[in-house]
Amino acid sequence: MQYWLMKSEPDEVSIDDVMASPNRTTAWFGVRNYQARNFMRDAMRDGDGVLFYHSSCAQPGIAGLARIVGQPYPDASQFDPASHYFDPKATPEQPRWISIDVQGTHKTRLLPLAELRSIPELADMVLLQKGSRLSITPVTPDQWRYIEALLTGAA
């Protein structure tokens, strides 16, 4: 069991959008960074925990909890010339980019980035390191437990 933080622009897909989806599940597509892709392809497992993060918005921060569902599969948008995420170098025989399904479990209060930065126990989060921009970053079990308890009141 591993844990991840996944960034989404709420204008594109917000925690409310995820919770309103069938089965509260949505395809995570449009990742166009190799390091983030490799996490999806090589490390994510069915059931992994996800911190759902709102980025590039007025109130950046963690907005909910989710989990990984199933296995990765080719991202359909890479083959679609009309898509913003079209990649002319990708073919169905040799896909470059992948999707994975994410199921919302809780919408939480917004845990703002500034508050995350103020918590000593979370100082080592990859998200908070200088220059960190990756849209998918690993979260340690300790970091997960701390944030889960903070947001859900769970022990």
Next chain:
DNA sequence: GCCAACGTTGGC
């Protein structure tokens, strides 16, 4: 809108 930081591309 600004800009720092990082990633990708492509000529050589």
Next chain:
DNA sequence: GCCAACGTTGGC
């Protein structure tokens, strides 16, 4: 393989 130029991310 180097590296300059360019593009993107994302907080502020």
